[in-house]
Amino acid sequence: MHRDSSGRKEAREEGETARKLLARSRAETAYAAGEPILEVRDLVKHFPLTQGVVLKRQVGAVKAVDGVSFDLRRGETLGIVGESGCGKSTVAKLVTSLEAPTAGEIRFKGEDITRLSGKALKAVRRNIQMVFQDPYTSLNPRMTVGDIIGEPFEIHPEVAPKGDRRRKVQELLDVVGLNPEYINRYPHQFSGGQRQRIGIARGLALRPEIIVADEPVSALDVSVQAQVVNLMDRLQDEFDLSYMFIAHDLSVVRHISDRVGVMYLGRIVEIGSDSAIYEHPTHPYTQALLSAVPVPDPAAEARRERIVLEGDVPSPADPPSGCRFRTRCWKAQQRCVDLEPPLTVPPEFASTSASAPAHHPSACHFPEDRAM
Numbered sequence: 317m318h319r320d321s322s323g324r325k326e327a328r329e330e331g332e333t334a335r336k337l338l339a340r341s342r343a344e345t346a347y348a349a350g351e352p353i354l355e356v357r358d359l360v361k362h363f364p365l366t367q368g369v370v371l372k373r374q375v376g377a378v379k380a381v382d383g384v385s386f387d388l389r390r391g392e393t394l395g396i397v398g399e400s401g402c403g404k405s406t407v408a409k410l411v412t413s414l415e416a417p418t419a420g421e422i423r424f425k426g427e428d429i430t431r432l433s434g435k436a437l438k439a440v441r442r443n444i445q446m447v448f449q450d451p452y453t454s455l456n457p458r459m460t461v462g463d464i465i466g467e468p469f470e471i472h473p474e475v476a477p478k479g480d481r482r483r484k485v486q487e488l489l490d491v492v493g494l495n496p497e498y499i500n501r502y503p504h505q506f507s508g509g510q511r512q513r514i515g516i517a518r519g520l521a522l523r524p525e526i527i528v529a530d531e532p533v534s535a536l537d538v539s540v541q542a543q544v545v546n547l548m549d550r551l552q553d554e555f556d557l558s559y560m561f562i563a564h565d566l567s568v569v570r571h572i573s574d575r576v577g578v579m580y581l582g583r584i585v586e587i588g589s590d591s592a593i594y595e596h597p598t599h600p601y602t603q604a605l606l607s608a609v610p611v612p613d614p615a616a617e618a619r620r621e622r623i624v625l626e627g628d629v630p631s632p633a634d635p636p637s638g639c640r641f642r643t644r645c646w647k648a649q650q651r652c653v654d655l656e657p658p659l660t661v662p663p664e665f666a667s668t669s670a671s672a673p674a675h676h677p678s679a680c681h682f683p684e685d686r687a688m
């Protein structure tokens with residue numbers, strides 16, 4: 317008896333949360349442009365390392381994401397950049413609820429979504445969609461494009477009743493710049509860029525508010541990358557989308573990002589507006605990454621000072637004490653071994669005007685405003 321009534325209460329609460337999360341208009345949600353639509357706080361994902369076949373014993377953990385905090389504001393694009401293995405894809409999977417965090421909070425419109433289940437989780441999944449990296453492997457080769465783009469409607473029939481689906485899919489093909497008559501074709505009949513457009517159309521099908529794009533152009537030819545980035549830029553305005561755009565290369569996210577977060581070994585080491593990060597990075601790791609990006613002007617390219625990082629990224633199963641970047645940093649001192657630098661505006665720049673380019677969070681004991 318008790319269980320029944322509490323079960324009904326839970327279902328009612330889940331339904332209410334789901335309705336709230338699905339509320340689309342600005343008036344309903346009071347989330348105007350620029351307000352945080354997503355607030356990530358102290359996010360942690362540790363993957364257990366086990367030994368033994370029958371009696372599995374945990375011998376450690378891969379600290380893929382280890383205390384990540386950031387906001388995604390409505391209508392903005394937040395670029396997340398870092399070398400392979402720094403935890404970018406894991407952050408993407410946590411934000412899209414494909415993985416459950418070990419600790420921390422992800423608040424979507426103020427609601428912590430990490431502990432949701434049932435209808436409420438379904439509503440969040442509808443609102444935060446993922447576009448995957450490799451258009452060659454992420455599309456099922458045995459399904460037609462129509463079935464691939466329309467598949468999300470099977471899980472959310474409320475968005476497109478059965479009789480209306482073909483028209484909706486054709487509309488989506490048109491929106492991403494593909495011929496709606498290609499609806500019955502198979503993925504192999506498209507080029508890489510067109511396949512990524514199909515992936516984007518699928519991501520748009522449920523009219524999400526947030527799209528997390530995990531290296532959406534990394535597998536494409538450079539000439540095609542710009543077309544896909546431009547398409548995403550146009551769709552952002554048209555569909556009032558907020559983007560998290562993940563890449564390993566700072567140059568890729570530059571044109572689309574309003575703000576950029578730089579990750580190293582499971583943490584964000586620096587975050588700020590695109591001009592702050594690209595023109596006035598204060599963290600040595602960002603400076604090293606930027607120094608590797610070629611400059612189109614030959615004279616500037618010749619003058620460019622390259623910072624070559626020594627050694628490899630340490631294992632995320634056993635990160636260094638203090639500052640995780642210290643083992644490769646030319647500025648490292650004892651303080652960097654003993655004390656983990658917090659991701660805040662460094663005291664050196666805190667007294668400058670908030671609009672000064674160096675006035676942005678950077679997790680370094682010895683930050684330096686280095687005009688790039």
Ligand SMILES: Nc1ncnc2c1ncn2[C@@H]1O[C@H](COP(=O)(O)OP(=O)(O)OP(=O)(O)O)[C@@H](O)[C@H]1O
Nearest residue numbers: 363378380399400401402403404405406407564632
């Ligand atoms: N399911 C898993 N089980 C164990 N370890 C994992 C799992 N997923 C990721 N990892 C580990 O977590 C760390 C971060 O991986 P992640 O894929 O998030 O990094 P990334 O920055 O996206 O790299 P890439 O660009 O190569 O995809 C890596 O060391 C990876 O091996």
